[in-house]
Amino acid sequence: MADEKEREASEYIMADLHKRIKEAFEVFDHDVNNTVDVREVGTIIRSLGCSPTEGELHDFIAEIEEEEPTGYIRFEKFLPVMTKTLLERKYRPISEDILLRAFEVLDTAKRGFLTKDELIKYMTEEGEPFSQEEMEEMLSAAIDPESNSLNYREYVAMMVIDEN
Structure with missing residues (x-):
């Protein structure tokens, strides 16, 4: 029973996290086609409470960018990397x-x-x-x-x- 409750709690946390990420992404998805301009990625990450340096932001973008850079980032590539970033509490702001x-x-x-x-x-x-x-x-x-x-x-x- 405890395992079932933990699994449900974990699923709820993940669903809430994915919802927050999707909402932040959608603010900059001006064409409503599940893509954002690569120049907006830093603003999206920061709106989710992270404070990456320019170097960290560059690495993040390199991880989610297409093989042939298009200038746009797709949500399906952004979501798993941003989820992992938030779960690992990376790029936390300074106290x-x-x-x-x-x-x-x-x-x-x-x-x-x-x-x-x-x-x-x-x-x-x-x-x-x-x-x-x-x-x-x-x-x-x-x-x-x-x-x-x-x-x-x-x-x-x-x-x-x-x-x-």
């Missing part, structure tokens, strides 16, 4: 405290904020640099137009995904 500590390291004067210029410098010259488009998107979301700076405590609290 709030780690993110805060990272900003604090950059804020050597311990002011509680970074200026727009400092942010641009760190995001384009260090680590995995932001593209121009990513930089503009972050600045529009993060920079307070009045102070021309980023209050990183407020930003981190807004950006962190609640896992519960």
Whole structure:
């Protein structure tokens, strides 16, 4: 009896997971033909609570792309790989405290904020640099137009995904 209940629970979890993946995919399936533009895959993955790096995203796409790349990804190839990714809890977002500590390291004067210029410098010259488009998107979301700076405590609290 316990095995039967576990199997039913597992089937329910998988059905719910597949439903969430299908709904996220369908948002970008503009032609309603079970395909999405390969450039939308990162947005779909992120909408499902994952935060892959550009390298991880490239590997993910390589795994689901057709032998001869068409520029489109088919749902039947996306579903099993995305399901496995979610079940294995891959590409999990960084926790709030780690993110805060990272900003604090950059804020050597311990002011509680970074200026727009400092942010641009760190995001384009260090680590995995932001593209121009990513930089503009972050600045529009993060920079307070009045102070021309980023209050990183407020930003981190807004950006962190609640896992519960």
